[in-house]
Amino acid sequence: MAEKYKVDKDLVRMEIVDFTFPEKEYRTSRHDTVLPYNWALGPTWTRFFDGLKEGKILGTRCKKCNKVLVPARTFCPICYEDMQEWIELPQEGSIETWCLVNYKYYGQVKEPPYIIAQIHLDKADCSLTHFIGGFNLSDPDKVRGKMKTVSRVKAVWSKEKHGDIYDIAHFKPV
Amino acid sequence: MGRAVAVIGTGQTKHGRRDDLSYPDLVREAVKKVFEDAGITPRDVDGVVYGSMPSMMEGVAYNHFYFADALRVVGKPLLRTETCGSTGQSVAHTAIHWVASGMADVILAIASEKENEGDAQATMMTILEPFLQVVIGGAPIAFSLQSREWMGYYHIDDAKAREAASIVSVDSHDGGLANPLAHIRVKLSKEDITNAPIITYPVRFYDVCPISDGACAVIFASEEKAKKICKKPAWVKGIGFRGEEYFIGDSSKAVWQSTIEASKEAYKEAGITNPLKELDVAEVYNPFSYQELMFLECLGLCPPGEAPDYVIKGTFSPGGELPCDPSGGVLCTNPIGAAGLIRVAEAALQVTGKAGEHQVEGAKLALSHAMGGAMQFNGVTILGSEL
Ligand SMILES: [Zn+2]
Numbered sequence: 001m002a003e004k005y006k007v008d009k010d011l012v013r014m015e016i017v018d019f020t021f022p023e024k025e026y027r028t029s030r031h032d033t034v035l036p037y038n039w040a041l042g043p044t045w046t047r048f049f050d051g052l053k054e055g056k057i058l059g060t061r062c063k064k065c066n067k068v069l070v071p072a073r074t075f076c077p078i079c080y081e082d083m084q085e086w087i088e089l090p091q092e093g094s095i096e097t098w099c100l101v102n103y104k105y106y107g108q109v110k111e112p113p114y115i116i117a118q119i120h121l122d123k124a125d126c127s128l129t130h131f132i133g134g135f136n137l138s139d140p141d142k143v144r145g146k147m148k149t150v151s152r153v154k155a156v157w158s159k160e161k162h163g164d165i166y167d168i169a170h171f172k173p174v
Numbered sequence: 175m176g177r178a179v180a181v182i183g184t185g186q187t188k189h190g191r192r193d194d195l196s197y198p199d200l201v202r203e204a205v206k207k208v209f210e211d212a213g214i215t216p217r218d219v220d221g222v223v224y225g226s227m228p229s230m231m232e233g234v235a236y237n238h239f240y241f242a243d244a245l246r247v248v249g250k251p252l253l254r255t256e257t258c259g260s261t262g263q264s265v266a267h268t269a270i271h272w273v274a275s276g277m278a279d280v281i282l283a284i285a286s287e288k289e290n291e292g293d294a295q296a297t298m299m300t301i302l303e304p305f306l307q308v309v310i311g312g313a314p315i316a317f318s319l320q321s322r323e324w325m326g327y328y329h330i331d332d333a334k335a336r337e338a339a340s341i342v343s344v345d346s347h348d349g350g351l352a353n354p355l356a357h358i359r360v361k362l363s364k365e366d367i368t369n370a371p372i373i374t375y376p377v378r379f380y381d382v383c384p385i386s387d388g389a390c391a392v393i394f395a396s397e398e399k400a401k402k403i404c405k406k407p408a409w410v411k412g413i414g415f416r417g418e419e420y421f422i423g424d425s426s427k428a429v430w431q432s433t434i435e436a437s438k439e440a441y442k443e444a445g446i447t448n449p450l451k452e453l454d455v456a457e458v459y460n461p462f463s464y465q466e467l468m469f470l471e472c473l474g475l476c477p478p479g480e481a482p483d484y485v486i487k488g489t490f491s492p493g494g495e496l497p498c499d500p501s502g503g504v505l506c507t508n509p510i511g512a513a514g515l516i517r518v519a520e521a522a523l524q525v526t527g528k529a530g531e532h533q534v535e536g537a538k539l540a541l542s543h544a545m546g547g548a549m550q551f552n553g554v555t556i557l558g559s560e561l
Contacts, residue, residue, distance in 0.1 A: 099319050
């Protein structure tokens with residue numbers, strides 16, 4: 001049945017070929033919209049990114065529920081209290097979930113294949129979204145086998161830091 | 175919940191790649207059908223609710239103004255509601271609130287998407303801010319992460335989850351074959367599914383919804399109007415909606431509170447205590463077959479961690495205790511903004527016996543559901559044949 005679909009893996013598109021509309025040539029009209037944005041990071045995320053530049057992963061603690069959240073927050077999403085106590089988190093943690101990204105799409109932040117994971121850093125009360133790397137990802141079945149044995153990971157820093165989330169290159173298995 | 179509300183008509187386009195029609199013409203296809211189905215005219219309508227995905231999807235900001243003529247909204251009040259994938263449920267809820275409040279008697283609800291005019295994944299990248307969570311942009315990534323989290327949390331074996339997800343995909347595609355309006359209409363075997371290329375492990379090609387163009391329109395009316403206009407209305411028995419924190423890592427997505435709480439609220443309002451037993455059919459939002467497994471649990475249709483067992487023994491298959499997505503679901507048709515309203519329309523067709531070839535025999539009580547955002551929103555609407 002697979003031959004009924006035109007599979008364009010680069011775009012994850014399924015296009016059915018056994019259904020056709022009336023044989024008239026309908027035109028489409030191409031227009032692109034490109035808009036520039038400049039996002040204010042505010043004091044909390046500015047300090048969080050400054051921390052990354054210094055090789056530190058910073059979170060903040062809620063004075064009411066005591067939770068430590070990372071990336072650092074200005075306020076607790078549950079208690080709505082200011083989160084002003086800064087905590088430098090350990091750079092090791094456990095993997096909560098992961099997925100191997102094996103297809104391309106517009107606006108993607110990295111050339112596939114790569115692994116995205118939720119990493120629960122020690123002493124944090126939430127998980128952080130980042131990459132898992134440091135080993136060969138070309139064969140999905142081998143990656144699955146390898147990931148079965150991985151539970152603990154450690155941050156690997158980029159050679160050049162720009163004060164952004166990519167200052168952490170990825171997390172590698174410990 | 176205020177006054178009783180009923181669905182008195184539904185209209186859907188033929189879903190698929192609709193390069194044959196401009197976007198307003200596509201919307202009109204659904205609007206014409208809903209008026210034919212309800213047997214009323216735009217003069218009988220008090221207001222219009224519209225929703226879609228973010229405007230970047232098709233590149234026209236305020237597309238509800240672009241379609242003003244097709245929406246039959248000239249000279250009427252218009253509300254726009256938008257909650258990403260759950261938009262269609264939110265549009266229905268806005269219409270239901272409007273009528274239940276007594277501020278209007280007849281409301282036209284419309285949702286649409288023309289995904290092939292833009293780049294769906296690129297649009298989905300703009301749903302997250304670009305500096306902290308952007309790495310999980312792209313729907314398959316977020317939902318694969320969620321599937322693995324769920325499998326890990328309940329120690330569900332890869333092979334068992336794969337087996338169950340394949341059954342979900344086979345059943346949905348069989349539904350699509352029986353639904354002339356579905357986008358993907360093809361017979362698939364379990365082998366077709368397990369041999370398909372991996373998109374984001376464990377999700378394979380046929381575990382993923384298509385990119386569809388389509389629109390759906392539903393007319394909601396007060397009890398008095400419904401009884402006057404419609405021989406067989408579908409009554410709104412209960413609704414529920416919940417949102418969650420922005421950061422995905424802040425809360426569990428395996429025990430998904432927004433789905434659990436939204437459905438509990440809807441069941442309470444509908445007086446349902448055992449949903450698996452009492453419901454006759456469910457239109458569960460299933461853009462990814464693995465995600466449907468998790469939804470079955472969070473919607474309270476089976477015990478937590480046991481969805482694969484229930485799916486494998488056929489509980490949710492055609493002829494099972496609670497057939498799910500007889501229309502083919504989102505796996506076969508996904509004009510995103512409209513997908514949640516299509517679930518409502520399909521539930522209405524089922525409880526009024528108008529679902530044609532994909533009718534679940536004798537269905538009286540139906541659940542419809544949708545999910546949206548970066549795993550942030552869940553909405554449920556329950557419809558029944560009796561007031
Ligand atoms: Zn707190």
